Amino acid sequence: MPAQLTTRAQVNGYRFLLRRLDHALVRRDVRMLHDPMRAQSRSLITGAILALLVVAGATIMAFIKPQGSIGNANIVMGKDSGALYTVVRDKNDKNKMVLYPTLNLASARLLSGTSEKPTSVKDSKLGSVPRGPMIGIPGVPAALPGSGQGEHSQWTLCDRVLLSASGGSESSSKAVTTVVAGTLQLDDHIKSADAGTAVLAKWTDDKNQDHTSLIYEGKIADISSDATTQKALTQVINLSSTRPVSSKLMQGAVRVPMLIAPEIAHAGDDGPDGLKSVKVGGVIKVAALDGSGGSNLYVVLADGIQRVSPFTAQFIRAVNSVKMDDIVSVTPDMIAGLPQKHAYDPIPANKGLPIDDFPSVTPRIVSAAEDPVSCVTWAKNNGYGKSQLDSTESLSDWSKVQLLVGTRLPLSDSQVPVQLATADVNSLDRVDQVYVPPATGEFVQSTGNKPGTGELDSLYYIADNGIRYGIPDIKTAQILGLDSQPHLAPWRIIGALVPGPTLSVEDAAKKWDSLPVG
Template identity: 25%
Template sequence: MQSRRDQVQAQSHLLGRLSAALVAGEPDGLETPHRRTTVGLLAGILVAALVAGGFTLYGFFAPGGATAWRRAGALVVEKETGSRYLFLDGRLRPVLNYASARLLLGEDLAVVTVSAKSLRGVAHGQPVGIVGAPDVLPAGGLAGAHWTACAPAATDLAGTETTALTLAVAATADGTALPADRAVLARPAGDPAAGHLIWNGRRFRLTAPWLPAVLGHDGPAVTVPAAWLDLLPAGPDLGPVAVPGRGEAGPVVDGEPTRVGQLFTARTAEGSERHYLLRRDGLVRLTPLAYALLAADPATVAGYDGRAVVPTPLSPAALARLPVAARPPLADELPEVAPAAASRGPGLAWCLRFGADGRPRVVAARAVTASGIVRGGVGVTRTARTADAVAVAPGLGGLLVAGRGGEPGTGYYLVTDAGVKYPLAGGAVAERLGYPPANATVVSPDLIDLLPTGPALDPRGVVG
């Protein structure tokens, strides 16, 4: 009896005879009818693979012959060396940096990588470009970036303790803000006699040497660079209160003669104590700060014949009878109560942080360290206002325009993460570099001055 295998083999033999009869016309032929087709297909695939492999090996060991780079707007990069060229007037002109290439070709610039053999035989010309222009055009932008200027303690080359000015530009920032009831007593480096009280984002110049003790800041003042102080808006001077006609005879009060410049005290119906100053135009109410300044003023002490300055009690009847002047003795920008001295933690420096509104906020934070930061470079210049160290977060940078209060001016600059600013000849140049002027970030000119300056970027200044 036939097995299943015998049946399958018989079926296959029958189908093979039918195929041979249809294809070759010989049902009993010795060769398989599809053998020639299979052999031809395999042979063709093998020949095609050998031909493709041959061309690949030839292109690898003997490259060259490409001509697509011979067109306007191409930045040619030699594959083997990384050298960059612009193909101008039939010559390969080495380009000093990418910014120079953009200034020459604008947005039409296209980077083409070419082998050295393809460039063989092409004439070379003189280099073109601006020395010191940036090689990378940052795309991160500066919108929302925090600008932090710090005044850390430093040591000069002679080992003398001094102070430095550092600038950090980053997307995020840390630090502890100066409380509203605290202030910092600062003195500019090189002028220890001058003092400034830093409070509420402003600086108030002290006009007398005895003022720090009266204000409760009898500790050592913080030494800061003068350029750091200049970043703070100046408030009115803080000093002795001017009293016109001091020492002149005043009205009789509670049966006693008085003099202009005399201090008085009175209790209100609620039991609180108030201080007053007698002026030519009548009494004027004093804030705690104004009273402290008047009581400690040597001119007031002289009016009391060297005796202790003790305010004269004022009866309710006298207070009701005497005229009260409306004009206060101190400017409205000054605090009513002297702010207490602030302290900062170890390793921290007093810094000014600028936000989108351009207003400085005093914070205690870690300053940028000078180690590892390049302070200069090819074509980079510095001035007396340039920061000692500048650090811009990697990848951060872009187009900014000088302005105050968020209102843009006319001066455009390109800032890179190398911490250098490059003046631009105008908005058209910014467009040529790929930065729409409408997207420029408005930054105070005082902050821009802290950045070292690179060469001006202008197509007319491209040498070559």
């Protein structure tokens, strides 16, 4: 037989009897004409729930908006005022402390020796702590964010010629110089120049000496003022399409020996054995044996031959064609036993003419009226480099230097450079504006700009305001909260930036009554 279930009326009756029993014991009245005990129970439960909600709300607010206390913090910030302080404690009594007003977070971290974030404390709680004088390094950015380049490292230096009202560049002597950190925005308006494109630059060095230089294939070569050189180059390239450039741009590319008419000993004499029919100083063409169907060019020397580029062949012939109407074609076997010379051969007997860095093809000079923007860009896929010298890396890891030409800077419309306070378009010896992506910064180690260089020099932090700050060592960088390994950056580009103060403990400890103005 199934068990009989308790009815709802029975449960309610049982609860009523229990309440009447409580009422009789507490109030000494079994009649229970009213039920005030039930109202008291409800009030107690409601009060407990409200108290629990208040405690939970206070706990949440403590996490979201803590009032804070100094505690063991080394860097504190006034919650209401935003004032930054470095906490200096007594060596014998940690409860005794002095608050030093600090100019910026970098200085506070250097002084405290930690990379901690400031602890927010209500200003009223800081009022009871003694104060020291103002300390820190003036001119340091409020924050030192990390790089936006990832493992890649790229630095670019550009000049934009300010054309005359008529759109010409002949009378222009002004240019805006810009440094760009990071990946470039390349398109039809600004692109990498191929080997057949070059820029002819006129500029003035630090000693106020005027120069004319050729920028090509990521290289820069001064052009000799020698009359023979000038006359020969005028026949090969257009020497009238010069443009004004800054001295900073001339530092960015890889500098190679001067473009000067090569002096060939015994020019005009009979060639060496096997090439008696060709004069010394003559240019010959030999079919390539690699199956490509092409040919190689050589200049005949008194004791051998030296391979030359098409540009160099034209240049040599424009200087002295040794009465040869054209380039002579010879068979490969005719040069098989002849010594081949090279400009940088370590063996003196094999050293040839200093022409190995001459342009690989005869370049077309791009005028400023056509493309007013010219840039030199340095890029390295493995921006951190190696633990050893760069020269131990494979060729694919080497840095690359390229020439860019176009009508605008290699930036998008939303990427706006910072114009420096020292900008002056009338002066071609300084950087006028810098673009480092906002809210980022570059912790770098300077290196040479030549591919495969082994140079590893000083450490710097370059902020998004375009200023270069020195950093003494890696330990200091870690205290500042920077990456443990810096990117590599070419000194010939970042060295053009405006230098800021060095971020050192010694400089951070300097005390100030007031800061200098102007």
